[in-house]
Amino acid sequence: MKISNSDFTRPEAQPFLLEGGRHGVLLIHGFTGSAAHMRPVGEGLHEAGFTVQGINLPGHAKDLAAMKKTGADEWLGAAKDAVRSLRGRCETVTAMGLSMGGCISLILGEEGLVDSVVAVSAPMAAQNPLLPLAGVLWPLVPTISWGAPGKAESMLDPQYNLGYGGFPTRCGAGLHRLIRTAKAGLPKLTCPLMVIQSHGDETISADSADIITGGAASGRKKMLWLEEVPHVCTITRETPRIIAETVAFLREA
Helix, strand or coil: CCCCECCCCCHHHCCEEECCCCEEEEEECCCCCCHHHHHHHHHHHHHCCCEEEEECCCCCCCCHHHHHCCCHHHHHHHHHHHHHHHHCCCCEEEEEEECHHHHHHHHHHHCCCCCEEEEECCCCCECCCCHHHHHHHCCCCCEEECCCCCHHHHCCCCCCCCCECEEEHHHHHHHHHHHHHHHHCHHHCCCCEEEEEECCCCCECCCHHHHHHHHCCCCCEEEEEECCCCCCHHHCCCHHHHHHHHHHHHHHC
C-alpha cells in the first residue's frame, strides 16, 4: 500500500526551541504527526513569556521505514530526554502533548518528571476497534492508511498539517500500549492538570477527557471543551483559544 508523506524538509516540521522565561513547556506531537502540529501553539506560548521546546518523536517526520523501527519505548524515552534538557534551562517544566503526545505527557506527570500537564485530544481509547489488534494484525496488514482527506482535513491549517498519511501497523501496538499505560497511571497523577478535547473529535473515544479528569488525583484540574473542530485541534480556528486558556492555566498553576 502506498502511503503519502508530507514534505518534512519544510521549516514548520523541524524541532524548535524558543527561549523565554524560567517556565519551560515541552510540546509533544501525536502518532504519525510532527512538530508542525504544535508550532502555532508553541509560538503563542513563547509570546506569553514561556520557554518552549517542540520535538519530533523517533521515526516521525521522516518516512514510514524510519517509523517502523521505533515504538513506545523510543517515543517515551525521547520525551524524557527532552524534559531533562528543558530542566537544564528552566525552574518549572510543563508537558503539553497532542493525542499520543498527550498520553506521553500524562505518563511524564504520573512518573513525577514534570510540574504540570496539558493533555490535548489524549485518547483513553480509540474509536477504531482494530487498534488493540495491531500487534497481531501487522504480519497480514503491514501498513494502514488514514484514508482520503475528508471534511475534518479541510479544517486544518495546511501550512502546519504535516504528517504521515498512514502508519506501519505494528506501530499501532505501541500507541495502544501508551494509551493503556497512561490510563492505568492516572491515580498517580497529582500535579496540576489541564485537559482539552473537541466535541468534533472523531478519532478518540468521546469520554476520554472525562476519564482523565475523573481518574487523576490532581488537586488542580481544568477542562476545556472545544466546539466542532477535529482531532488535531492545535492547527484549527480554535488555536488562539487553546493558547489563551493554556497561558491562564499555567500562570495559575
